[in-house]
Amino acid sequence: MTDALNLTLGGRYTVDEKSADVFKGNYLGLYSPEFADRYDGEPAVATPYAILTDYSNSDEWGQFSPKVGFNYQLDEDTMVYASYSSGFKSGGFDMRGDASVMPETEDGYDPETADTYELGVKAELFNNRIRLNAAAFHTNYDDMQVTVQTFSEATQNFSSAVINAGKSEIQGLELEMMASITDRLTSNIVLGYTDTDYLEVIDGGVDVSDQWGAFQYSPAKTALGQLSYNIDAFEGSLVMNGSVSYRSEMQIYAAPSQLDVGSVTLFDAGVTYFSGDDKWQLSLQGKNLTDEEYRNAGYTAFGWITGYYGAPRTVALTGSYNF
Secondary structure (H helix, E strand, O other), rough: OOOEEEEEEEEEEEEEEEEEEEEEEEEOOOOOHHHHOOOOOOOOEEEEEEEEEEEEEEEEEEEEEEEEEEEEEEEEEEEEEEEEEEEEOOOOOOOOOOOOHHHHHHOOOOOEEEEEEEEEEEEOOOOEEEEEEEEEEEEEEEEEEEEEEEEOOOOOOOEEEEEEEEEEEEEEEEEEEEOOOOOOOEEEEEEEEEEEEEOOOEEEOOHHHOOOOOEOOOOOOOEEEEEEEEEEEOOOOOEEEEEEEOOOOOOOOOOOOOOOOOOOOEEEEEEEEOOOOOOOOEEEEEEEEOOOOOOOEEEOOOEEEEEOOOOEEEEEEEHHHHH
16 A cells, blocks of 8 residues: 555355264264174174154355454564454364254354454564564354263263354454574563453353353463573584473363363473584474473363373474485
8 A cells, every 4th residue: 555554355155064973872882883884703792772853955155254453564584463354164064963962963063253343553673673463353253163071861971062152252462572682592472362252152042151261271471481591512403492481271061070180281302413514413302391290182072081281391303314
């Protein structure tokens, strides 16, 4: 538009067709007859005692997703920008849905749409020794696709299901700063903050959004700090690095549960040697040096609570050679 002001316009139209044949049953015995041709011997020892889901369905969805953005060059080192974009996630059918618990699973779930607004700045400071990126964003969701756990009185067990949460939103801040402290020492800092909220979730004609918490796998606070130092050594170069990362507590499912995971701070460090001819390198890296025990995910089934944990303290020596 001018030498300093730029305008970006875009749009996408999506048409998505899906069909599904879903069968889910419980069997008494060793084998399921659905996979009889995969077994040696007689698989007839399996007897179905409960057909949980058995249906065929198809659907089609279409959506136009626009985008508009402005950026303005304040000077040769600083740019500010603003943008709006619309996103679309197709609907579908839940392959793990249990129609005996939620009959509506046979109808599938609707598309998810999102409208995102973002303001930001990108700058090169102090003779390009510091690079700074900062952004603030806000996203409104309609019919967000959410995986929930529903308890079945018949089976006395929890069943997973994908549903649409009516209205929800997320907003936050992101900051990234990379600095060349000296010619040999560099640093990188990344900070993130998000605030999520379900505004409307209809269950049986009643809004139950106040019973839901934060978005799944969406910690409110994240941080990363890294340092890297390089020196000339042994006719090559030696790069030493260290980092610390932080993640605040987060929910595994839409509603708070025993599976929610706590905050965790991890320390990593390493050293890598690069040969002067760039043909080979040798690296010693340590992850989770304080040997923190932390969970990343989990689920509930058959009365058991199962958690998936992050890797313990790990030290690895690796090498490579380029022919």
